[in-house]
Amino acid sequence: MTDYSIYLTTAATAAGALVASVATYMQSRLTRLRVGTLTTRIEQISRSSLGAVICDYVDIGTLQTLAAQYSVELxxxxxxxxxxxxxxxxxxxxxxxxxxxxxxxxxxxxxxxxxVPSDPHRLTERVIDSINRVEDMRTDLARLPQIGVSEISELVKSKATITTDELIDNLIAVAKREQFESAGSRSEFVLIDALWQVSEVDGGINTRLSLAELSTDSDQLTMPGTVSLHLDIPQGNTASAQELVTAQGRQRLRVDAQIRATVFGNAAYFDNRTSALVLTPIAVFNRVGHVRIKN
Incomplete structure (x- = not known):
């Protein structure tokens, strides 16, 4: 029996009134939950269509190494x-x-x-473009999995023993845990444009960015509490951070702030104990300027 089957059986038992026919129906939706191994190739990032890259944090040494390995255009x-x-x-x-x-x-x-461009903002964009031309980059880690939410809501909305929100939250957590575990085992490059929660860790030595929500093109959902994705960067007031955190980053990466940012890095490992995917950041940035509508 798959992990999904075990979970859905447990969910059916918790609901009390969910009978075998309902479990069979939900089992038919499992293929829509299997999003863990999907990757998408992003379109080539263009300053003219998406605005200028301005970094909050950038590891210039790693960028220069990647620029040489992936033949960044000079x-x-x-x-x-x-x-x-x-x-x-x-x-x-x-x-x-x-x-x-x-x-x-x-x-x-x-x-x-x-x-090679010495400007870290330009170099960040060039490196991402060069990597994307030769290999797939994970861009789906902040996406909501397709789990048939409306159907599940209909099935359990009248059951007092489990709420629709609880079931949906648990189903999403199961799907994202599988996806995060897969990404962590492959050490893939990731590019995640999302909403992030800023906090302090390690006694203030590091600033942590935690994925705050999952989304589709039209829907957003707060990140389930039982699974997480995060990255740590040096605190802005340390000597080493002065070379990594930019002036913009020192303004935006404030404790308790929620910021919209794109994280470029690689999946370091998946922590089974906390169900957390930990990223190694290479650059954290946002795009500034107007979006040009192409005719």
Missing amino acids: NPEEIKQTSSGKRVRGVEFGAHGAKASTNHEEQQGMEFLYR
């Missing part, structure tokens, strides 16, 4: 004017006959010096 960062000359020997003719002469010819040119 731009001419500096242009130098060059000149070269050469000596040309010849013969001059005059009233007193021919005599040898030496002339100088000078050639002008331009020299282009190509470098």
Whole structure:
């Protein structure tokens, strides 16, 4: 029996009045719960369509390493004017006959010096684009799983022993736990645009961003309390954090704040004890500017 079957049997028992026919119906919905192994390829991120990347936190050393490994496109960062000359020997003719002469010819040119972008905001965007061109990146970790919410609500809305909200919350937690565990075992690159809760951990040494809600294009749901996804970054007032947390980050990453941000990093591990997926952040950013509507 699968973990889902065990859970649904337990849910049916808790509801009391859910009979075998209801359990059979719910079992038919299991395929809609299996979202843990799905990945989606994101469209190439473009500043012209989504606004400018402004980082709250950025690990510039890791970005530069990834830029080399994933062949980030280089731009001419500096242009130098060059000149070269050469000596040309010849013969001059005059009233007193021919005599040898030496002339100088000078050639002008331009020299282009190509470098990886040193600006961390531009480099973040370039690295994400380059990785996305060659491999899949997890973008679904903050998405609500499709579990047939309306059908389950209809089945249990009149049962006093379990509420619809409780059942839905538990079903979503089961689906996300499976998804997070899968991501943690693969150490995948992740890109998560979501709402985050900011808090302090480790006695104030680190700032923690915890996924605050799951969403679809039209619906949002508070993150279930029995499963979590989070990342820790150095506190902004420590010496090491000064090189990692930007001026914008020191304003936005305030304890107890909820911020909208995109996290780029990798899945470090899944903690079975706390049912938490822990991320290693590479960059935390938001996009500033107007969205351009493409014709």
